[in-house]
Amino acid sequence: MAVTDPLQLIAGGLATVATSELFDYLLRYVASEEVERIVIGEPRQPNGAPSENLVRVQQFVNRWRKQMPQIPIEYYDERFTSVLAHQAMLAGGLKKKARQDKALVDEISATIILEDYMRSRKL
Numbered sequence: 001m002a003v004t005d006p007l008q009l010i011a012g013g014l015a016t017v018a019t020s021e022l023f024d025y026l027l028r029y030v031a032s033e034e035v036e037r038i039v040i041g042e043p044r045q046p047n048g049a050p051s052e053n054l055v056r057v058q059q060f061v062n063r064w065r066k067q068m069p070q071i072p073i074e075y076y077d078e079r080f081t082s083v084l085a086h087q088a089m090l091a092g093g094l095k096k097k098a099r100q101d102k103a104l105v106d107e108i109s110a111t112i113i114l115e116d117y118m119r120s121r122k123l
Helices: 019-032 054-067 081-091 102-122
Strands: 002-004 011-013 038-042 073-077
Touching (some): 002 102, 011 102, 019 054, 054 073, 081 102
Parallel strands (some): 038 073
Antiparallel strands (some): 002 011
16 A cells, blocks of 8 residues: 655655455555545556456445545556566665565555646646
């Protein structure tokens, strides 16, 4: 997961949460923090076709929209974010062991998705 500052200038990693705990984690988070919207990665294959994970993400989004309609949730293309995360880790000089940490890769990927989303809204 990633968050941005109130002015929506900078995105930063927040946490890595197990899929099974994500919904409850987000409910607790929005109860304690001001949240304008949630941006969720839309899993697609490199050719743009839906990936097998899209159905699970859609189920999560539908559940969120029913329970928390006051906080919109939007999809954003997540293709290649893991590759970009690994490139950022390499550029940052992280050792191989750190680059194999899936939780860190996911957090960096979430940050990239949020940064790209914010950039797309400013165009």
